Amino acid sequence: MTKRQITVSVDKLRRRRPAESAPPRRLPADERSCPRCQSHWRAEEMRRNLRVCATCGHHFAVSARERVGQLAEGGPWVELWPELRASDPLQFVDLQPYPDRVEKAERGGSDEALICAELEIRGHRCVAAVMDFSFLGGSMGAVVGEKIARAAERCVDKGLPLVVITASGGARMQEGVLALMQMAKTVVAFEALHDAELPTIVLLAHPTTGGVWASFASLGDVTYAEPGALIAFSGPRVIEQTTRETLPDDFGRAETQLAKGQIDAVVDRRDLTTRIARVLAILDRPTGLDPPPAVTWAQHRAEKAAEVAKHLPDLSRRLVAKAKPRRPEDADEEDVE
């Protein structure tokens, strides 16, 4: 993995051949050549490297389903509530009608900006909510809000931890003020997890901005970010336009946010499952709904004591009756004291 790869441009040559029409599974060239070091990868290599450039460590975007697959490491997982789809409450039209945008985005392979799944990460069962930036900029509309709420409720029902991966430009403007309210809805969802004392792990992927960063993405118990991810409430363009500031290149990047104390760690995607599994292992309980071992132990002792206490009055009476003819040595001892 850490070995330096030799870049061979076979792919490029092959693609130029006119006979080869684009195979359906194939990614566009820009998703396979690294923008930082120009290394070029075959689709299979990219997939195996978790879409991280093996030469320079650049993190490419990952679709939500592929992410869940990465978390499950080839294990089985079940998608939750895939039937939820966006509706158009405002009959919103900007440069094109909102339903057309949704339909076009659905053709891209995902059906919403967030998918939920139940899976095991290294043997730790959990619910995952993963955002997909390729679907309308990962924007948060009613479906994203509803899925986060349901995911939290499922965690509470089953006593499971929640793992969230965010990648979003913010609230979905085409759903107007209803999209804004989803921020509050997701905070309500995280409050349910707070009350149920269940852990939340949040990974901020590139980019996490706007209403998503200003709601549930900020509320993880443990907050990681991917290297180079932009994390901000207002994006750099908006800030430069509004305040005429010139921002440094590292503005809002994961590493900057770590230095400014806004996140817990910058985690390489190749270490992510290990790190999440470690947190889950630290917090592991026999089953989510069971009280921790210390409590079980204490409760067991208490029940036993209660059982004993039931028989105590006549038992002690009997003991007292037996103890009545005291031996002289005992009396001596008492006198000494």
Add this chain to the structure above:
Amino acid sequence: MSVAARRGGRFVRRLAHRLTGQPETSAAIWETIGLARHQDRPYPLDYIGRLWPEFEELHGDRLYGDDPAIVAGIGRGVGGPVAVIGHQKGRDTAERTYRNFGMPGPEGYRKGMRVMALAEKLDLPLITLIDTPGAFPGSGAEERGQGGAIARSMQTTLRLRVPVIAVVIGEGSSGGALALGVADRVMMLENSTYSVISPEGGAAILWRDAGKARDAAAAFQPTAANCYRWGIADAVVPEPPGGAHRDHDEAARLLGGYITRALRDLRAQPPAERRRLRRERYRRIGAYREVAAGDPAAIAAGRLDATTNGSPGTP
């Protein structure tokens, strides 16, 4: 209509018509936005002076600084002793600069959270007055955790046991407004607006042209009447004829009546129940479709069958 009719009073019939009549034209929406931003429109301190004559303003977030874009404090007047938090814009250039045009940074929200904690401790109902173009976009605000401050402000209001009333008095745009907008009762003044983003911001992003603000406003339909229809606002508070800027005293009087009434209703609820209902209120918001699991169109598109059974690895 029910809310307006229940209130009674001089301006209610006109308001009822506005709430039940035809959707507003884009010209009417743009006019409302102008009124919501009118420079003579009463700001929180104008309402506070009239509704809570005894008012002690509190300053500073005890962490970094004091943000003049948020005013917060405790007062006595309408509803008895209360805690008040609001976005404060400025009326002239000097004050506007000082108040940062009503755009708070994280210090402002943290000052708000401090006062929320105080309200909880002293059992004071919390009233928030919303009037902001949005949270301040600046590198300093980002470094000090603008996003987290907004999220935690909402979280703090959701944890309060005291009654919370939010009133949109001018423009309520983006998360900067919602940070103070999570409440048991959300009211909007007749000519106020509530939107996911300011029309200019929306135009710059969706139309790629900030000059298309009118189009954006027409698309967002951010008026009080619409928010009432969508269930975002529980009540629309009438304003004096021509708008609140024409008569601050009358505007404050009308708002005071609504606050008194809402507080009376809320005080009748047990605190834990009130908090549960507050959460329930936001849990319900949102419109979406449900495609049947066996929807032939979805399956034909290859989206459902591959995922519902759980596919190992990548699809």
